[in-house]
Amino acid sequence: MTDLSGTVALVTGASRGVGRGIAIELGTAGATVYVTGRSVADGTEGLPGxxxxxxxxxxxxxxxxxAVRCDHTVDADVEALFDRIERRQGRLDLLVNNVWGGYEAYDETxxxxxxxxxxxxxxxxFDAGVRAHFSASRLAVPLLLASDTGLIVATSSGDGxxxxxxVPYDxxxxxxxxLGKATAHELREHGVASVVVQPGFTRTERVVATFEAAxxxxxxxxxSPAYVGRAVVALAGDPAVMERSGDVxxxxxxxxxYDFTDSDGSQPPAFELDTEPL
Incomplete structure (x- = not known):
């Protein structure tokens, strides 16, 4: 088990799904984890979490x-979040850019x-995804520079x-x-790594609800979301992670x-799309 005791992490969009899985696995490794999202007392979109x-x-x-209530499309919320981390921690070791609003109002279109x-x-x-990742990254850098192990991990999806x-999703x-590659380019000389991870077909609450409804x-x-979390833990605990900076x-x-498994002991392979390269 990777030991991340003393690590200060932020996982955006962690009310449920992949974000929750990542946060929990970081906690299992002993990290202090700030978790953000809009859902504080009740879930949103009829989903739990x-x-x-x-x-x-x-x-x-x-x-x-x-727990920090934060709408990552509201700049004042995001600025207040990083002000809070700076006041309480003085640094940030790991930023996980996971927030994503692209599945809201999901339908047949x-x-x-x-x-x-x-x-x-x-x-x-773009607003609750790409822009939110950029906003968090730019505010995180001063805190990441105060760390000896600064790392940004972004979650994406795809297959090469x-x-x-x-089209909008792609x-x-x-x-x-x-964005992960470009930020890695500018951060490399400052000793901060930036890596993108692509989960496979994940059993999030939304996915389960969709299949149950059908x-x-x-x-x-x-x-499970834990599989993604274990990937992030492995990256955060890798002293040579800078060698991966800019990679997907x-x-x-x-x-x-890294020789880790999903929570059921299985080791699902990389996700493969049944489409042609563009």
């Missing part, structure tokens, strides 16, 4: 969970041709250069990965390189 619950789970696992897509879906994916099935996720079983090829790694590939 709040930052308060996630922070409690982090603490139960042996870390220290700190998600995979429609781009000319039939609602424009607000593009806005959600293959088309992701929806372009926004590609932008997240390019009366279908959740596909066997899915993995599938969680399944990292599992084999």
């Amino acid at each position: 709040t930052v308060t619950e996630t922070a409690e789970l982090v603490t139960e696992r042996g870390g220290e969970g700190v 998600f995979d429609a041709p781009f000319w039939e897509q609602p424009l607000d879906r593009w806005d959600a994916m 250069e293959k088309y992701r099935g929806s 372009v926004s996720k590609t932008a997240v990965e390019r 009366g279908e079983p959740v596909p066997e090829e899915t993995h 790694h599938a969680v399944g590939d990292l599992a084999r390189e």
Whole structure:
């Protein structure tokens, strides 16, 4: 088990799903984890999960969970978040850019041709996704520079250069990965690493609810959010992580390189899209 005792981490968008999985695994490794999201007392979109619950789970696992209500599309919220971390911690060792608003208002038009897509879906994916990652990264850098092990990890999705099935989704996720590469380029001389991870088909609360509503079983090829969390823990505990800076790694590939498994002991391979490269 990687020991991250003394590590100060921030996981954005951690009310549920991948963000919660990452936060809990960081807590299991002993880290202090700030978890953000809009859900504090009640879930949003009819889905369970709040930052308060996630922070409690982090603490139960042996870390220290700190819940912070933050809408990452509101600059004042984000600035207040980093001011709080600076006042209380004086540094930040790990930023996980996971917040994502692109699945809100999910419906049958998600995979429609781009000319039939609602424009607000593009806005959600970029404002509560790409812009939110950029905003958090720029505010985090002064705190990451105060750390001996500064690291930014962004979550994306995909499979190489293959088309992701929806123009807004494909372009926004590609932008997240390019942001990770570009920030790595500028941060390298300052000793801060930036890495992008691509989860596979993840059993988030949203995915489970979608299949249950359709009366279908959740596909066997899915993995838990903890699998992604263990990838982030492995990266955060790797003294040579700077050698990976600027890279995009599938969680399944990292599992084999770092020799970790999902919570059920399995080791699902890297996700493969059934589409052609662009």
